[in-house]
Amino acid sequence: MSIVVASRRAAPFLVAAAGVFLLTLPHAHAQWWKRAPVDFEECADAAEKSASKAEKTAALADCNAKFAGRRKAGGGYTYYDFLQDRSFDIAGPNPTPEEQKKIDESYTAYLADQRRSNEAAQATARQQREQQEQQAQQLQQVALRTEVERVPVPVERPKVLRQKGAPCTKGSFSCEWPRLSEGLSELKKLFNPTPSKPAKKG
Template sequence: MSDLVASRRAAPLLIAAAGFILLISSHAHAQWWKRAPVDFEECADAAEKSTTKAEKTAALADCNAKFAGRRKPGGGYTYYDFLQDRTFDIAGPNPTPEEQKKIDESYTAYLADQRRSNEAAQAMARQQREQQEQQAQQLQQVVLRSEVERVPVPVERPKVQQTVGARPKGACTKGSFSCEWPRLSEGLNEIKKLFSPTPSKPAKKS
């Protein structure tokens, strides 16, 4: 009986002690959650302690969304802008409004440079295309000129004499009978004149 009474008296004390312990534990747990990570690296370290792979992946994605900067070995932070493919030095784990303004201005200048580079590349490509077309035309002209020079020029046929069998005066083949006969005929006529007496003229009547 006395043991039962003693246990009943001790029960409230045990309950109070247990409550006190739970209170301290919950308070410590609350203090741990109250201290949020200050940058990406600290947040990533906490994410690594996740129990499952899915929780770890979700926690790292949350860290990446909260903190844009990354720690530099010598102190400070750096921000990588994938649109410009370059990094910027920033003071904290996230860019300040002034730092973000400079990043945006740099991106505007980057777009202008890209536009000018594209226009210059297009102009150069257009010039090269025109040069290639001009060279192709010149080559075609050379080939056509060479083909024309290789074609033989037709020789003009000699004109045919209109009179068949007629021979132009003074034109004969040397040594042929037709060419020698006129001279022989003239020589015979001269010989005949030498041996033929000249007929006398009749005397005039008084």
């Protein structure tokens, strides 16, 4: 009997001690009796109720890490892949392995398309450069031809053949030269007389 009475007297003390113990636990550990959020939106709603801005920021980062999908207005979820700049419909708050595989395959195809686009752009740029170089060469050739055409070509002076007995303009070289030439020949004869040939003996 005394044991039962003693245990009845101790019970309120044990309950009180347990209550004090539970109340002293940090708030984060005290959430064990609450339901965990099922998607990003629920998680974000809970984060909004955080006591400080720092706690709210940390809680939202945690929500982002836990849930990749976002709720759609008509039901279901959507996953945004920033690498492809594209959204994918998914069944739950996170992609299933099969959905993730499709997203990865889509990314591989996206990279192949990007590579082909880059190669095509480089080829087009190369062609444009070559065309510009050809046009520059053609313009340069045209400019050189034009420059050559502008330079006056010296015209050969026509030879004036004076016919015998034709009137001659006094003082012109063509008229005076024959006279000078004859005069020089006469002078040569005076200074260099032609030796007389010895008479042949008979």
